[in-house]
Amino acid sequence: xxxxxxxxxxxxxxxxxxxxxxxxxxxxxxxxxxxxxxxxxxxxxxxxxxxxxxxxxxxxxxxxxxxxxxxxxxxxxxxxxxxxxxxxxxxxxxxxxxxxxxxxxxxxxxxxxxxxxxxxxxxxxxxxxxx
Numbered sequence: 342x343x344x345x346x347x348x349x350x351x352x353x354x355x356x357x358x359x360x361x362x363x364x365x366x367x368x369x370x371x372x373x374x375x376x377x378x379x380x381x382x383x384x385x386x387x388x389x390x391x392x393x394x395x396x397x398x399x400x401x402x403x404x405x406x407x408x409x410x411x412x413x414x415x416x417x418x419x420x421x422x423x424x425x426x427x428x429x430x431x432x433x434x435x436x437x438x439x440x441x442x443x444x445x446x447x448x449x450x451x452x453x454x455x456x457x458x459x460x461x462x463x464x465x466x467x468x469x470x471x472x
Contacts, residue, residue: 366451368413372406375420375458378446379409382438384430386466389423417456418447425466436460 379388388408410421420443426435440458447453 366453368411369406371411371413371418371420371447371451371453372409374446374450375409375411375422375443376406378442379422379424379439382435382442384427384435385439386425386427389425389463418453419457419459420447420455421459421461423461423463425464426462428465428467432462436462 376388379385408423410423412419412421422439422443424439426432439460443458444455447455
């Protein structure tokens with residue numbers, strides 16, 4: 342589900358700083374940052390992925406970008422998150438916290454400010470009982 346455009350973001354040199362070269366941030370980096378930030382929010386049961394991500398996770402590899410779609414355009418950075426909420430958690434509270442965590446994580450790690458962080462709740466995860 343980690344869909345990205347084939348574009349990269351070129352970081353601008355801050356004012357008053359010496360130009361040392363360009364900084365390029367791949368969309369996959371932003372996707373991973375957003376995925377990790379999402380899974381750290383209390384009340385999130387997981388993110389929705391595709392079949393391939395499910396197979397890879399069953400083989401023991403963690404897919405951090407699962408359920409995250411990033412789009413970098415001339416208008417800015419747009420992020421869509423598809424996730425499951427734990428039963429009993431407040432959906433609006435969890436969604437706002439996901440938006441906040443993603444925005445802070447991306448801004449702290451890349452100095453980019455996302456234009457939009459859209460949270461799509463795709464389901465509710467119930468606790469399973471084992472006998």
